[in-house]
Structures are given as structure tokens and as C-alpha cells.
Amino acid sequence: MEFLTKNSLNLNSGREIIAKNFANWSSGNKIIDNLIQEKQLKYDKYDVVFEWIPYIKLIDIREIGNNGLATAIWKEGLLHYCRHEWIRIPYEKVALRFLYDSQNISDEFINEVKSYDSLLFEGILDSNYGLSQNPETKDYILIFSQEYFKLCCGKCGKKYENRQNRRNEWCKTCQINHLKNNFTNWTSGNEKIDDFIQKMQLKINKFNDAIFEWIPYNE
Known part of the structure; x- marks a missing residue:
């Protein structure tokens, strides 16, 4: 959207031209285009403009484990309205969240x-920059500021479910997966008792919840 930065348009004029510019870009998918346009029309002066970001504009992509997270450099950088002009911050370091198997919307x-x-409304996340797509896998990618890494688990990539868990870096998804994987390592000797204990364990919701267990008599 270089038309904004070159012309230094005011905020209201910028909104109007963003709408007029819809015909000049496309993700290649009508549903995605409509989603981005909807978010752009909600723009206010405190936001970053949510955009379709061509994959070629992302460089130095570095995956973090196998959880769908990565860091990258966005060559053009975010677009926002600052001190009565539209500006970009080039070569912005960003967080990527790959949405695997998202080819079919x-x-x-x-x-x-x-x-x-x-999360943006609550001030938990400062910026959601846009969407992109890996041209080889066709998976879509959400692009955020690096603040995103404070909101999600570094192992599985899922968002922390509440403020306490986020503060203590405790992930409900990882904890439940760990408990499930451990089911085969213990037994009460009674299938109904085992099922009851397993159901109780999977109700865990916070980092400080006690885990209900089968406790051998000699322990």
C-alpha cells in the first residue's frame, strides 16, 4: 500500500483509499480477501493495517521446533498512521504462525x-499484521509482532488459555498430552477405576491444579 506512504494522506482519506484499493490486490481466495477487507475497514489510528503479505516479502524464516511457529524478517514492514502521516517500518522482525492443513478454508x-x-482489544497482543501463504504447501500463515511469543507455548504453539498460565508458562495442551502419554505407565488393576482417574486428570485447567492420581498402597 505504498500509495498511502507516498501521499501522506490523513487518517480518514486513508480509510477511503484502502477501500478503493481492494481491486489492486488479492490473496487468490475470495474468502481470505473478504476477511482481510473486513479487518481493514475496522482500522483506527491506534492499529496497524492488517494486510495480505506476499510470501516473497518474508525473508530469513527460521522455524522454532515443529510446532508451527517461526521468526522472519518482513522486508516492507508494518503500515500504520503516526504523527499525521502513513509510514512503514521496514525489515521488521515478526512472528509467524503456520496454520497447517489450511488449504481448504x-x-x-x-x-x-x-x-x-x-487479544488485541484486551491489550494482551499489541499487533496482528496480516496473512500470507506458503506457495509450496499452500498453508496459510498468520503474522504477528514478536509479542506473540509471550502468548503461546514454545513446545506446541498453542495459545495459553488464561493470564495465570501465560505468566507461569504453563500449557494446558502440553500437560494433557503428557498425562495421556503416561496412561500406559500405571494401572489400578481395575478398568473402571483407571477410566475414572484418567477423566479426573484430563479436567486439569490451571498450572496450580492438583493432578488426581492412582497411588500405590506401598507409596
């Missing part, structure tokens, strides 16, 4: 993208 995918709006 579903309601779950749309809800995943929109779920971050509430």
Missing part, C-alpha cells in the same frame, strides 16, 4: 484468525 480457520481480535 473452514469455519474453524476463520474463527482462528478472528480469535486474535479479542
Whole structure:
């Protein structure tokens, strides 16, 4: 959207031209285009403009484990309105969240993208920059400021579910997966008792919840 930075348009004029510019870019998918346009039309002066970011504009992509997270450099950088002019901050270091198996757009995918709006509103996440797509795998990618890494687990990539868990870097998803993987390592000797204990364990919700266990009599 270089038309904004070159012309130094005011905020209201910028909104109007953003809408007029819809015909000049496309993700290649009508649903994605509509989603981005909807978010752009909600822009206010405290936001970064949510954009379609061509994959070629992302360089030095470095994956973090196998959890769908990565860091990258966005060559053009974020677009926002600052001190009465539209500016970009080039070569911005960003966080990437790869949405695997997202080639076919579903309601779950749309809800995943929109779920971050509430984090922005609450001030938990400072910026959600846009969407991109890996041209080889066709997986879509959400692009954030690096603050995103304070909101998600470094192992599985899932968002922490509440402030306490986030502060203590405790991940409910990882904890439940660990408990499930451990089911085969213990038994009460009674299938119904085992099922009951397993169900109780999977109700864990916070980092300081006690884990219900089978406790051998000699321990």
C-alpha cells in the first residue's frame, strides 16, 4: 500500500483509499480477501493495517521446533498512521504462525484468525499484521509482532488459555498430552477405576491444579 506512504494522506482519506484499493490486490481466495477487507475497514489510528503479505516479502524464516511457529524478517514492514502521516517500518522482525492443513478454508480457520481480535482489544497482543501463504504447501500463515511469543507455548504453539498460565508458562495442551502419554505407565488393576482417574486428570485447567492420581498402597 505504498500509495498511502507516498501521499501522506490523513487518517480518514486513508480509510477511503484502502477501500478503493481492494481491486489492486488479492490473496487468490475470495474468502481470505473478504476477511482481510473486513479487518481493514475496522482500522483506527491506534492499529496497524492488517494486510495480505506476499510470501516473497518474508525473508530469513527460521522455524522454532515443529510446532508451527517461526521468526522472519518482513522486508516492507508494518503500515500504520503516526504523527499525521502513513509510514512503514521496514525489515521488521515478526512472528509467524503456520496454520497447517489450511488449504481448504473452514469455519474453524476463520474463527482462528478472528480469535486474535479479542487479544488485541484486551491489550494482551499489541499487533496482528496480516496473512500470507506458503506457495509450496499452500498453508496459510498468520503474522504477528514478536509479542506473540509471550502468548503461546514454545513446545506446541498453542495459545495459553488464561493470564495465570501465560505468566507461569504453563500449557494446558502440553500437560494433557503428557498425562495421556503416561496412561500406559500405571494401572489400578481395575478398568473402571483407571477410566475414572484418567477423566479426573484430563479436567486439569490451571498450572496450580492438583493432578488426581492412582497411588500405590506401598507409596
